[in-house]
Amino acid sequence: MRPSSWRSISLSSNVAGTPLGRRSFLGLGAALTGSLAIGAKPANAAPASPPADAPWSQSLGAGVVDRPYGRPADTEAGVIRRNVPWLTAGAESSVSFSPLQDLHGIITPxxxxxxxxxxxxxxxxxxxxxxxxxxxxxxxxxxxxxxxxxxxxxxxxxxxxxxxxxxxxxxxxxxxxxxxxxxxxxxxxxxxxxxxxxxxxxxxxxxxxxxxxxxxxxxxxxxxxxxxxxxxxxxxxxxxxxxxxxxxxxxxxxxxxxxxxxxxxxxxxxxxxxxxxxxxxxxxxxxxxxxxxxxxxxGFTWLIDAKSVITFPCPEKPLTGPGLYEIRGLAWTGNGKVKRVDVSTDGGVNWQTARLHEPVLSKALTKFTLPWQWDGQPALLESRAIDETGYVQPTIAQLRTQRGTNSVYHNNSIQTWQIKPDGSVFDVQLA
Amino acid sequence: MRPSSWRSISLSSNVAGTPLGRRSFLGLGAALTGSLAIGAKPANAAPASPPADAPWSQSLGAGVVDRPYGRPADTEAGVIRRNVPWLTAGAESSVSFSPLQDLHGIITPxxxxxxxxxxxxxxxxxxxxxxxxxxxxxxxxxxxxxxxxxxxxxxxxxxxxxxxxxxxxxxxxxxxxxxxxxxxxxxxxxxxxxxxxxxxxxxxxxxxxxxxxxxxxxxxxxxxxxxxxxxxxxxxxxxxxxxxxxxxxxxxxxxxxxxxxxxxxxxxxxxxxxxxxxxxxxxxxxxxxxxxxxxxxxGFTWLIDAKSVITFPCPEKPLTGPGLYEIRGLAWTGNGKVKRVDVSTDGGVNWQTARLHEPVLSKALTKFTLPWQWDGQPALLESRAIDETGYVQPTIAQLRTQRGTNSVYHNNSIQTWQIKPDGSVFDVQLA
Missing domain, CATH: 3.90.420.10 (Oxidoreductase, molybdopterin-binding domain)
Incomplete structure (x- = not known):
């Protein structure tokens, strides 16, 4: 599951199933990004000369310790924690949510x-x-x-x-x-x-x-x-x-x-x-x-059972047209290490094993990825984590059978993302 | 090297050599912190009742997303990157240094x-x-x-x-x-x-x-x-x-x-x-x-050879009186993984193997620690890293024999910290 290059990835085991030829990643993916027209001279083919200097390449920037304690770029101002005002009576007893759609890797800043x-x-x-x-x-x-x-x-x-x-x-x-x-x-x-x-x-x-x-x-x-x-x-x-x-x-x-x-x-x-x-x-x-x-x-239900979620695509980060994508996500378990993550693109009918990225640490987030050729048809993306004890992340239907619907806590069920033909992504639950 | 508790640590292999009895850590360490007088009723013995409420325990604090993107506590304002103005002609072509004396673990924020x-x-x-x-x-x-x-x-x-x-x-x-x-x-x-x-x-x-x-x-x-x-x-x-x-x-x-x-x-x-x-x-x-x-x-001397440094004690973080301390430091190598770190308290005459903390990752910082009973006498603290290729971090004298003293780059020599009887720490080089 660790191809030496993107070009050499065989998607024959993929649901979409189409083996990929040379440049398929950029070629198939660029239809809506405008950077490459299939069959024509690639719009992102490089000219013979180096790139022209942008304004920031023609001048001195800020000196060191301009910010003795650093902060993000101004253009990242939308990457913030957010709360749900109606969820609680006041902000002092409330939660803010981490912007997982903009994060990468296993460390949260x-x-x-x-x-x-x-x-x-x-x-x-x-x-x-x-x-x-x-x-x-x-x-x-x-x-x-x-x-x-x-x-x-x-x-x-x-x-x-x-x-x-x-x-x-x-x-x-x-x-x-x-x-x-x-x-x-x-x-x-x-x-x-x-x-x-x-x-x-x-x-x-x-x-x-x-x-x-x-x-x-x-x-x-x-x-x-x-x-x-x-x-x-x-x-x-x-x-x-x-x-x-x-x-x-x-x-x-x-x-x-x-x-x-x-x-x-x-x-x-x-x-x-x-x-x-x-x-x-x-x-x-x-x-x-x-x-x-x-x-x-x-009571005393302290343990966080195995759970996972696909962080790309997601409602905040839709697809931008048919093509080859990397499905990305995070998995975790309070029981120790994540052993395996499976990914489905058809609502749990078929599953493929995702790649787990090192380091896989005990009781830590684990990153997983899987290449996916999206054909532009509706799809149902899911991930399920299996931990080193053999515990398998359940569906929401399985959880409801055990616990009903009165709970607030410990919903570690499989998340289903519905992909629509325009690439938009919606939170759904399957029967 | 992973004692199940501080009390049970045997320092018999330590240079100072004194096995430690019950409560030796706090008992020996508190002379200058004022929290415990040896032989008397400990000043930090707990009273029968819970602690009195501080002002911040008697009121509501700030709500969530008071800071949608967080920042350190105001009381940590001294933990910043710093530069050396005389080192370069201007701040645009210069360096800022990370405050290692205030950092912990292997991740730099x-x-x-x-x-x-x-x-x-x-x-x-x-x-x-x-x-x-x-x-x-x-x-x-x-x-x-x-x-x-x-x-x-x-x-x-x-x-x-x-x-x-x-x-x-x-x-x-x-x-x-x-x-x-x-x-x-x-x-x-x-x-x-x-x-x-x-x-x-x-x-x-x-x-x-x-x-x-x-x-x-x-x-x-x-x-x-x-x-x-x-x-x-x-x-x-x-x-x-x-x-x-x-x-x-x-x-x-x-x-x-x-x-x-x-x-x-x-x-x-x-x-x-x-x-x-x-x-x-x-x-x-x-x-x-x-x-x-x-x-x-x-030329083209890209590789970072194995190196290490003791981050506590250090000039910015002196000792506070005789007693039991944990020597802490970081080691790294461009060759892969750190295999071992040795620590000396007598300027390289005797060496002990420090504990490496997991995860030990390739081409990443590795944390090491070693308990040390300081008797209040002058000492010379050093660490030396050995990497998985067998390369041993050299002394500055060894480096000078090879490369003279005209270099600016790639000084990966052993750092010697001189401990004075008052606990202060000085950068020295041994002949």
Missing amino acids: NGLFFERHHAGRPDIDPDQHRLMIHGLVERPLVLTMKDIVRFPSTSRIHFIECPANGGMEWRAAQVNSLQFNHGMISCAEWTGVRLSTLLDEVGVRKEAKWAMVEGADGAHMNRSLTLDKCLDDCLVVYAQNGEALRPEQGYPLRLVVPGWEGNVNIKWLRRIKLGDRPWFSREETSKYTDLMPDGTSR | NGLFFERHHAGRPDIDPDQHRLMIHGLVERPLVLTMKDIVRFPSTSRIHFIECPANGGMEWRAAQVNSLQFNHGMISCAEWTGVRLSTLLDEVGVRKEAKWAMVEGADGAHMNRSLTLDKCLDDCLVVYAQNGEALRPEQGYPLRLVVPGWEGNVNIKWLRRIKLGDRPWFSREETSKYTDLMPDGTSR
């Missing part, structure tokens, strides 16, 4: 990492911030940021996904947007201290089985975690993609609970209390539980 | 990625930008950004280092700073098209052996590359850490030449011409060559 706040973004003085660790421990402690940074450090690349990602679509397809339907997932390199190191420092008492983790925001956001997970791979982090956490991501201190729902990845972390039972806090009883068809609720 | 311009930073309209590929090719082409983004994409994490990094220290230690002595290296996830894919599209003629690659900046920065390297792993990239390239990193299009000196990683890429011999351009004759003791020059 810090400026575009999705947000979820419950009482807004506090701006914290790191010199005054403290982390208390107490409860069923031998030596309760209050740690400063300087203390924490001095402990042995670990860096890891992990995704964080809000379990409400896709939560607007339990009953019907209604969000015709990649950004708003899937944009509550992001991925970064986190640096901090293993929680197990801190717990070893305070000494875990043998009765301890649970931890309550709490933020310093106005919501005092707090959740219960099993001690096993705390000791397994949780990180108390102070840096994200190399630099200090951003304020909206928990500056100066955040808990990262790899592979578990975003809400337990407590931002502005100020307290960890060990106990022998869960706390049943507001955010794990009235919220972040799943109302089942029989009236009971699933 | 885009806002802090070092800069090197030769005619300043052009601000380019991506809709007008073109890439011409011509010369000894079958089908010369001019490509738009839309054309390029449509080709099969690849994402990879690679470092870029200016070969002048450390170039002020060929004759003597004179840069008492991690940022200014080593800050011309950064690392990011790049997304784009393999150059081999584009060359396959235009058809390489059999006489072609070299490529001239040229930027659209006012300098028309251009360099010669071997065709073999172009076909091996070069990328024509449009994205960095997930988002579009930043203007100072080549927006909208840059060449990434993994493991080769920064200067050939042409920014604002506008032209690739194939030929049968190198071009001997200004920047590969009068610059980016190495004047040897016998008066000849080494």
Whole structure:
């Protein structure tokens, strides 16, 4: 699945099925871009002389440290996080969605990492911030940021996904947007201290089985975690993609609970209390539980099951005429590594195995691609992730059979993108 | 080398050699931080009740998309790229250094990625930008950004280092700073098209052996590359850490030449011409060559040999009193993967193997750490990288024996940090 060149790709296994000749990529693709007319002298054939100088090639540009801390090009001003004003009562307890349609690779830049706040973004003085660790421990402690940074450090690349990602679509397809339907997932390199190191420092008492983790925001956001997970791979982090956490991501201190729902990845972390039972806090009883068809609720459903989505094409990035395209997408699982991603162009009747791009890391976004010859006919694009445990991403119909339609959280179903003959892309659900 | 907890780390192999008892990390480290007095009730022992609410815990913070594109906390305003005004005639042909002393992990955030311009930073309209590929090719082409983004994409994490990094220290230690002595290296996830894919599209003629690659900046920065390297792993990239390239990193299009000196990683890429011999351009004759003791020059010295540096402690981040510390650093090599990093605390007499942190990626930064019990005595900290080819990072004395002291480029020698009894850290060179 790693052709040495685009020309040599054989699409004989593709649904469209037409083997491609020389220059088929540009030749077939350029009909609507205007850069190449098939059968005529290519409009993008190069002249004999070098390109004429644009204005910016004829003058000095800005000097170094013109921007000591950089920012994107002005022409990228449309690449931003966005919210849905009607979704919540106010912006302080709301979400912003990452613009997945404009992103590439597995790292989300810090400026575009999705947000979820419950009482807004506090701006914290790191010199005054403290982390208390107490409860069923031998030596309760209050740690400063300087203390924490001095402990042995670990860096890891992990995704964080809000379990409400896709939560607007339990009953019907209604969000015709990649950004708003899937944009509550992001991925970064986190640096901090293993929680197990801190717990070893305070000494875990043998009765301890649970931890309550709490933020310093106005919501005092707090959740219960099993001690096993705390000791397994949780990180108390102070840096994200190399630099200090951003304020909206928990500056100066955040808990990262790899592979578990975003809400337990407590931002502005100020307290960890060990106990022998869960706390049943507001955010794990009235919220972040799943109302089942029989009236009971699933609780403590922390795990993010395997999920994937095609990021190109998508409603925001339609096709521009028949031709050869690269289908691109992201897959992830809280269970470890993504093992395989299948892609269908006919609504799940036939599947092909996509190429996974290295590095494939545990509990991190994984990029996948598949070449696709679009013949201009209607199509139904889908991707499904299979993780290293063998778990297969379900359809929305399969999820509804299990959980009904009262849920908000943990909709990890297959996304179907309907391609219309004009290349436009629509969010649909199949029966 | 991966202790399950800090308490259980045995430092018996350490130079300082003292096995550590319970709570030795905080206990020994806190003398100057004021958070814990040895033998007394710890000042950071936790009280029975939860922490008092800070002002930011008593109110609503800012809502989501308060900053649709985020920025660092105001309290991190000192974490910026910096330049050395006297180093060059003007800021348009100069460098800015990345603040390695404040960074963590292997990803450099885009806002802090070092800069090197030769005619300043052009601000380019991506809709007008073109890439011409011509010369000894079958089908010369001019490509738009839309054309390029449509080709099969690849994402990879690679470092870029200016070969002048450390170039002020060929004759003597004179840069008492991690940022200014080593800050011309950064690392990011790049997304784009393999150059081999584009060359396959235009058809390489059999006489072609070299490529001239040229930027659209006012300098028309251009360099010669071997065709073999172009076909091996070069990328024509449009994205960095997930988002579009930043203007100072080549927006909208840059060449990434993994493991080769920064200067050939042409920014604002506008032209690739194939030929049968190198071009001997200004920047590969009068610059980016190495004047040897016998008066000849080494040319086409593209490869970044194995190198490493301890990023903590460093002149900007001194020690704060005797105790247990984690020595932290970065290693890299243009030859592939870092195989091992050794650390010395006595100026290279004794060496210990540091822990390499996953993922260890080819031609990417690799993080290393080693616990160190500092007894308050003078020390000489060094790290040396060994790469997968067996190449060992040299001392400055060894480099001078080979290359004399007329060079500017490719100083990949071992950095020595002198630790004084007060914990301060100085850049020194050993005889």
